[in-house]
Amino acid sequence: MKAYLSYRPTKENCLITIPGSKSESNRLLILKALYPNLKINNLSNSDDTVSLQKGLKVKNGTVDIHHAGTAMRFLTAYFSSTKGLEIILTGSQRMQERPIKILVTALKSLGANIQYINKEGYPPIKIIGKQLNQSSVNLNANVSSQYISALMLVAPSLPYGLIINLKGKVTSVPYINMTLDLLKKVGVSGEFLNNQIKIQPLKIINNTSINVESDWSSASYYYSLVALSENRTVTLKNYSENSLQGDSEVVSIYKKLGVETTFNASDHSIQLKKSKKFISKPLHLNLNKTPDIAQTIAVTCFGMGVYCKLDGLKTLKIKETDRLVALKSELEKLGASVVISEESLEVFPSEIINKNITIETYQDHRMAMAFTPLSLKIPLIINNPDVVTKSYNSFWNDFRKMGIQAEIK
Numbered sequence: 001m002k003a004y005l006s007y008r009p010t011k012e013n014c015l016i017t018i019p020g021s022k023s024e025s026n027r028l029l030i031l032k033a034l035y036p037n038l039k040i041n042n043l044s045n046s047d048d049t050v051s052l053q054k055g056l057k058v059k060n061g062t063v064d065i066h067h068a069g070t071a072m073r074f075l076t077a078y079f080s081s082t083k084g085l086e087i088i089l090t091g092s093q094r095m096q097e098r099p100i101k102i103l104v105t106a107l108k109s110l111g112a113n114i115q116y117i118n119k120e121g122y123p124p125i126k127i128i129g130k131q132l133n134q135s136s137v138n139l140n141a142n143v144s145s146q147y148i149s150a151l152m153l154v155a156p157s158l159p160y161g162l163i164i165n166l167k168g169k170v171t172s173v174p175y176i177n178m179t180l181d182l183l184k185k186v187g188v189s190g191e192f193l194n195n196q197i198k199i200q201p202l203k204i205i206n207n208t209s210i211n212v213e214s215d216w217s218s219a220s221y222y223y224s225l226v227a228l229s230e231n232r233t234v235t236l237k238n239y240s241e242n243s244l245q246g247d248s249e250v251v252s253i254y255k256k257l258g259v260e261t262t263f264n265a266s267d268h269s270i271q272l273k274k275s276k277k278f279i280s281k282p283l284h285l286n287l288n289k290t291p292d293i294a295q296t297i298a299v300t301c302f303g304m305g306v307y308c309k310l311d312g313l314k315t316l317k318i319k320e321t322d323r324l325v326a327l328k329s330e331l332e333k334l335g336a337s338v339v340i341s342e343e344s345l346e347v348f349p350s351e352i353i354n355k356n357i358t359i360e361t362y363q364d365h366r367m368a369m370a371f372t373p374l375s376l377k378i379p380l381i382i383n384n385p386d387v388v389t390k391s392y393n394s395f396w397n398d399f400r401k402m403g404i405q406a407e408i409k
Contacts (some may be wrong), residue, residue, distance in 0.1 A: 010403035012338045017237040020044045020212035022391050026052050026070045029180050030078055030153045037208040038055035046391045062088045074405045077150035079302050080112035084131035096123050103147040110134040131285040135160035144315055145172035149179040155199035156188045164197040174246020174289050182243050190282045214238040216247035218392045220293045224300040225373040234272045288312030295370035298327055298347050302336050303374045305349045311359035314343035321362035333357045353378050365390035375404055
């Protein structure tokens with residue numbers, strides 16, 4: 001299946017309501033499993049969140065989370081620390097190539113019963129849930145923040161809580177802070193100070209209701225669209241100026257690419273508008289804290305004819321695909337020159353963008369969505385467009401409102 005994209009200008013301002021954040025939703029679902037009194041509003045309808053919800057209902061048997069990396073990490077910790085469960089946790093072929101040893105080793109040091117079924121260090125794994133009585137664990141700080149968040153989420157259910165000692169420089173700090181803030185919202189006491197996270201135990205919570213903010217990672221595609229346009233204006237609903245999500249950094253990043261953001265506190269909306277004062281200049285960013293928006297920024301810069309160098313991208317190599325290699329391959333088809341290292345990407349734009357190129361998505365939702373705004377400039381073909389449902393089910397319908405003609409066949 002392919003999506004054939006072209007652009008037909010529509011009315012200047014569009015109103016879009018993006019689904020709830022996948023990152024917030026998945027964390028809150030683990031907390032709800034531990035504390036049933038928790039009520040969640042505006043839950044994400046992404047494939048990843050649906051997979052996690054289904055997995056949480058299984059008490060004995062096989063749980064297949066397909067491509068959902070967050071679900072793999074969070075459920076590994078949840079199943080391990082829940083007495084009476086016996087689970088085989090598996091996923092897609094790509095998921096079975098994504099490492100989980102660091103988290104498994106940490107959980108085993110707490111007393112967990114986990115066995116590798118095939119290749120050591122990788123899913124599928126067999127978990128026999130039990131009470132974990134140890135109260136501290138050591139972990140390298142430069143690993144995926146999802147390993148750390150997985151431990152943090154189950155920490156208050158442990159008899160003595162948990163102290164997580166992080167060694168080295170911490171990556172993706174905003175995601176750790178998001179987890180800590182959500183824990184505090186449901187009544188858990190915790191702190192993150194000097195590479196040490198302390199979470200206190202909590203047996204029950206009061207009736208609590210939490211509203212999930214719309215997803216800032218998904219908002220980045222609208223920032224890209226406005227940046228690539230002449231004078232587009234877009235209004236996005238359900239956003240806060242004091243967001244828990246690290247990817248809200250798109251506000252300041254895209255200001256450098258000519259997109260002004262206006263927050264409206266009265267209806268929790270933001271308006272994105274192309275600045276008339278924008279002057280193109282090279283962009284050099286460290287995205288250590290916001291790696292999920294790297295693809296969007298790289299494509300935006302290429303489409304605008306702006307040189308960019310993006311650093312801090314070490315974790316992109318173990319995502320749904322090796323995103324650095326995938327970006328290099330697809331941008332070069334379009335005419336760019338791209339240089340990658342183990343954790344950086346340089347994009348040298350070309351004067352001419354090649355038309356009617358087929359973009360491979362590599363089973364990666366962000367590849368499909370990051371390249372879509374480029375269809376403002378040239379007709380484009382996206383292979384396997386349904387991959388967007390991993391995080392944003394209504395993506396194609398919402399982008400059609402923006403004038404993107406997406407013929408899927």
